[in-house]
Structure formats: structure tokens, C-alpha cells
Amino acid sequence: MANFVVVGGGAAGLELVTRLGKSFAGNKQHTVTLVEPSGHHLWKPRLHEIAVGSFDNELDAVSYVQHSVCNGYQFVQAGMSGLDRESKTIVLDRDVDGNNTLSYDYLVMAVGAVSNDFKINGVREHCLFLDSSEQALLAWEQIKKMLQSSTQQRISIVGAGATGVELASELAKLNQQLSRYKMGGSLAVTLIEAADRVLPASPKCMSEKVQRKLEQQGVTVQLNAKVQSASHHQLIVNDTAIEAQLQVWAAGVKCADWLANLDGLETNRINQIRVKPTLQTTLDDSVFVIGDNAECPQPDGSMVPPRAQAANQEATHLAKQFKRLIKDKPLQPFIFKDGGMMIALGHDYAVGSVMGNKLVLRGRWVRNIYDTIFRLHQQVLFGWGRVSALMILKRVKCLLNPYYKGSLS
Ligand SMILES: Cc1cc2nc3c(=O)[nH]c(=O)nc-3n(C[C@H](O)[C@H](O)[C@H](O)COP(=O)(O)OP(=O)(O)OC[C@H]3O[C@@H](n4cnc5c(N)ncnc54)[C@H](O)[C@@H]3O)c2cc1C
Structure with a gap:
């Protein structure tokens, strides 16, 4: 009998519990529990669409309560705040059935990452972040108000x-x-x-194409521009003030500060937990980490990048490994297969780099491939039947309604 507890129901965690729940369906020996503070899952790479009012929450949000019942895992709506490895328990930020602890045989950490404010003065107080659906909705509320003004409104994105x-x-x-x-x-x-180009982690020719398209769309791009401080409606960048009614911080990646000292587990300077190639933490074989939360080494010495496709691949890999584990078979290492990177530039255009960054593609059809990545995530959660129905419904809704909710407010 094994008791699996997965913390964080994002791109990685939700796919993992879905796969495990289905694998162990009918086998009452094993339990799978998801610990997640939110009531609904929204796929993080689409948060910018929520912030601009172009995402369909009604169709594409997943209720954890409903999903857990249909997929054979238990859902505990709470946040994790601590770990006791000796007693194999996690501490929750609220009582659930009169208890704020939960025990595990195998623990999987998948709490993701957030933007990094690099401790720059005023950023936390005066910029909006896009790290959760709540923050994205807050941004949309503010943008909606700005749309009601008859004068030009300025938005700075860092x-x-x-x-x-x-x-x-x-x-x-x-x-x-x-x-x-x-x-x-x-x-x-x-x-x-x-940096000196947009998408600094992508191939240079992709950065150039993306910047050209952004400028055609009317975005002002400022490169080599370092933010020194933020205050109400103002950023100081290279000693010059940039005024804006709304300031969004979308720079850097780090994990939450409470992970930095999680019962002695090894972490790096951005609070990612260090794992072995098997995704087990360096100091404790019964604690696993997947998604943005993990610093996972690869055979060539690089680390798995904090990307949605890595999160999905790790979830798939770990689900298979847990089946091996309960049969007492040795665990296999995780090898990341880089399928390239896609960037959506509005609803009808995307740019992508594939074949180890050797080929850069762009156009409407690339945008269709970009959408397929989201649909593949949904396919794991619901199966193709429901995903096809969702796609048809969305198409019909788009035909009947103006595209942006913003145009209705
Ligand atoms: C706007 C935006 C656009 C992006 N675009 C792309 C893209 O185009 N391509 C790409 O590859 N990647 C993209 N990313 C990155 C991608 O979203 C992440 O790499 C991916 O979501 C990581 O998955 P994860 O499961 O590790 O974390 P997440 O998906 O962030 O999930 C973490 C989960 O943990 C939960 N959680 C947090 N704290 C706790 C706690 N204390 N206790 C319990 N649960 C907790 C959260 O509520 C959340 O549900 C984008 C990210 C953003 C924000």
C-alpha cells in the first residue's frame, strides 16, 4: 500500500494526479491526494489572456473538486507551509477535518515558480505580477477601468x-x-x-522576428533597459522616468521563499529544490520534485528549463516511475526532450523555434500548433472526447460573440 501526496495542481501536478488516479483506479491499496490552495486550475501559459480578458474561464477552467471525483484522486484545498521528513508529514496552512498535517509515503512537490523582483525598490508594491489566475484577474479589472477612459492609457511591462x-x-x-x-x-x-534582445533565452533570429512583429503591432520595445526602482505610476529605467497607469512585472523566475529551507532539503539560489535525475531530492528518496520547482540535471550537465513542456514530460515520466516503484523496480532517469519554443503574438500569429533551435517558424498555422499544446494538456485531464467538444463550443462562441470581452465593458 502506498500513499502518494502531490503538492501543487498546475501543469505538472495536475497531470500527475490524473495519470496516477487513473492507473490506480479500482486498486484501493494506493491513495493519491492533491494539495492545492485554489479551487480551479487554469493553464499558466494562458494567464496573459486572462489579464487581457480574452480567455474563456467558463470553458477552460478546471474545477479540482469535480475533476478529482471523476479521476480517482482526493483533493485537499489548502496550501503547504512546512515539511517534517522524519514523520513523513506536510504542514498545511489551514485545518482540514480538524487537522493541519497530512502524512505521505511518497511526496511530490510541484508548487511552480513566480516572477523575480530581484528585490528592486518599490517593485512588489507598485507593479502587478502575473503568477496566478487571481493576479491575472486583478490585472484585467484594472485594464477594464483604463479602457473606460477617453484619453490614451499607458502600460509598462518589465x-x-x-x-x-x-x-x-x-x-x-x-x-x-x-x-x-x-x-x-x-x-x-x-x-x-x-538584455539586448527580446526573448534572451531563444535563438537570435527568433528574437528579431518577434521584436519586428511586436513593433508592427504598435508595441514600443526598450532594450538594454534596467529598472532601478518603481513607484506609483513610475519606473526609473537607466536613470530616466517612464510613466504609466499600469506597471506589470514579468521578469525573472524564482521559487517561493518558504522553499529555501524546507526541512534541510538542498535548494539553489532561486529556491528551486535540487533533485537527482530520478527526480528524487538529493537528500531524501521519498520526496520528489517536478516542474518549475525542480533543479534537475541532464546528462550534458545542463538543467531542465522551467517550461510547460518540461513540466508535462516530468509528470508523464514520474507517473510511469511510480508504477515501477510499487513493483520494486529501479527508477529510471528523466531525460528532457526539447520540442522547441512557441510564442503567441495575439490570437492569429505565433513564432516558434524547432529542431534544436535550427528552424524558426511563424504564421497563423504556428499559432494553431501553439493551441495544440494547450489541448494536449487538456487531453491528459479529460480525454479527446471532451476536448473535441470544448473546441467546437469555443468556435461557436467566438462566432456568436465579439472576440474580446473588453469591447463589451
Ligand atoms: C503568463 C505566462 C506565460 C507562459 N508562457 C509559457 C510558454 O509559452 N511556454 C512555456 O513552456 N512556458 C510558459 N510559461 C511557464 C509555464 O507556465 C510553467 O513552466 C509551468 O506552468 C510550470 O508548471 P508547474 O506545474 O511547475 O507550476 P504551475 O503551473 O505554476 O503550478 C503550480 C501550482 O502550485 C500551486 N501552489 C503554489 N503554492 C502552493 C503551496 N504552498 N501549496 C500547494 N500548492 C501551491 C499553485 O496554485 C499552482 O496551481 C508561462 C508562464 C506564465 C506565467
Whole structure:
């Protein structure tokens, strides 16, 4: 009998509990429990669409309560706040059935990562972040108010990684909708990046294509621009003030501070937990880590990147390994297969690099492949039947409704 506890129901954790729940269905010997503070799962790479009001929460949000009942795992709505490895228990931030601890035989940490404010003065207080659906909804509430103004409203986005680029482009598209529907107001979007190109972790030719497209869409791109401090409606960048009604921080990646000293587990400087190639923590074989939360080494000495596809692949791998584990078979190492990177630039265009970054593709059809990645995630959660129904429903809704909710507010 084994008791699996998975903490965090994001891209990695939710796929893992779904696979485990289905594998152990009918086998009452093993239990699978998901610990997650939110009531609904929204796929994180689409948070920028929530922030701009173009994501369909009704169709694409997953209720953990409902999903757990249909897929054979238990759902505990709480956040994890501590770990006691000796007694094999985790501490929860609230009481569940009169108890704030939960015991495990095997623990999987999958609590993801957040943006890194690099402790720059004023950023935490004066910028919005896009790390959770709640924050994305907050951004949408503010943008909705800005859309009601008849004067031009300015938005600064710091960080030209995937999040910042996709958000800037989505806002530029919203701006085009405003002028199409003659709504009066307009948005001026500035994307601020400390490196000398957008998407600094991608091949150079991809960065160039993405920057060209952003500029065509009307986004102002400022490179080699280091934010020194943030205050109310103002960023100081390279000693110059940039004014904006809304400031979004989308730079850097780090894990939450409470992970830095989690019952002595080894972590790196951005609080990721160090794991062996088997995804087991370096100091404790019964604690596993997947997704952005893990620093996982690869045979060539590199680390698995904090990306959605890595999270999905690790979940698939670990689900297989747990089946081996309960049969007393040795665990196999996780090898990341890099399928390339795709960046959506609005709803009808995407740029992607494939074949080990040798080939850069762009266009509407690349955007369709980008959508397929999300649908593959949904397929793991629901199966193809329901995903096909969702796709048809979405198409019908798009035909009957104006695309952006912003145009209705
Ligand atoms: C706007 C945006 C766009 C992105 N675009 C791309 C992209 O185009 N391509 C790409 O590859 N990647 C992209 N990413 C990154 C991608 O979303 C992550 O790599 C991926 O979601 C990591 O999955 P995860 O399961 O590790 O973490 P997450 O998906 O972040 O899930 C973590 C889960 O843990 C839960 N949690 C947090 N704290 C606790 C706690 N204390 N206790 C219990 N549960 C907790 C959270 O509520 C959440 O449900 C993007 C990210 C953002 C924000």
C-alpha cells in the first residue's frame, strides 16, 4: 500500500494526479491526494489572456473538486507551509477535518515558480505580477477601468521573456479592437528588457522576428533597459522616468521563499529544490520534485528549463516511475526532450523555434500548433472526447460573440 501526496495542481501536478488516479483506479491499496490552495486550475501559459480578458474561464477552467471525483484522486484545498521528513508529514496552512498535517509515503512537490523582483525598490508594491489566475484577474479589472477612459492609457511591462512578450502582444491586439469598435480610448504599451534582445533565452533570429512583429503591432520595445526602482505610476529605467497607469512585472523566475529551507532539503539560489535525475531530492528518496520547482540535471550537465513542456514530460515520466516503484523496480532517469519554443503574438500569429533551435517558424498555422499544446494538456485531464467538444463550443462562441470581452465593458 502506498500513499502518494502531490503538492501543487498546475501543469505538472495536475497531470500527475490524473495519470496516477487513473492507473490506480479500482486498486484501493494506493491513495493519491492533491494539495492545492485554489479551487480551479487554469493553464499558466494562458494567464496573459486572462489579464487581457480574452480567455474563456467558463470553458477552460478546471474545477479540482469535480475533476478529482471523476479521476480517482482526493483533493485537499489548502496550501503547504512546512515539511517534517522524519514523520513523513506536510504542514498545511489551514485545518482540514480538524487537522493541519497530512502524512505521505511518497511526496511530490510541484508548487511552480513566480516572477523575480530581484528585490528592486518599490517593485512588489507598485507593479502587478502575473503568477496566478487571481493576479491575472486583478490585472484585467484594472485594464477594464483604463479602457473606460477617453484619453490614451499607458502600460509598462518589465521583462521580455515569454510572459512579457505574449502579454504585450495581446494588449496590442486589444488596442486594435478598441479602434475597430471606435471605443474612444487607446493603450500605449511599452516592453522593457534589460538584455539586448527580446526573448534572451531563444535563438537570435527568433528574437528579431518577434521584436519586428511586436513593433508592427504598435508595441514600443526598450532594450538594454534596467529598472532601478518603481513607484506609483513610475519606473526609473537607466536613470530616466517612464510613466504609466499600469506597471506589470514579468521578469525573472524564482521559487517561493518558504522553499529555501524546507526541512534541510538542498535548494539553489532561486529556491528551486535540487533533485537527482530520478527526480528524487538529493537528500531524501521519498520526496520528489517536478516542474518549475525542480533543479534537475541532464546528462550534458545542463538543467531542465522551467517550461510547460518540461513540466508535462516530468509528470508523464514520474507517473510511469511510480508504477515501477510499487513493483520494486529501479527508477529510471528523466531525460528532457526539447520540442522547441512557441510564442503567441495575439490570437492569429505565433513564432516558434524547432529542431534544436535550427528552424524558426511563424504564421497563423504556428499559432494553431501553439493551441495544440494547450489541448494536449487538456487531453491528459479529460480525454479527446471532451476536448473535441470544448473546441467546437469555443468556435461557436467566438462566432456568436465579439472576440474580446473588453469591447463589451
Ligand atoms: C503568463 C505566462 C506565460 C507562459 N508562457 C509559457 C510558454 O509559452 N511556454 C512555456 O513552456 N512556458 C510558459 N510559461 C511557464 C509555464 O507556465 C510553467 O513552466 C509551468 O506552468 C510550470 O508548471 P508547474 O506545474 O511547475 O507550476 P504551475 O503551473 O505554476 O503550478 C503550480 C501550482 O502550485 C500551486 N501552489 C503554489 N503554492 C502552493 C503551496 N504552498 N501549496 C500547494 N500548492 C501551491 C499553485 O496554485 C499552482 O496551481 C508561462 C508562464 C506564465 C506565467
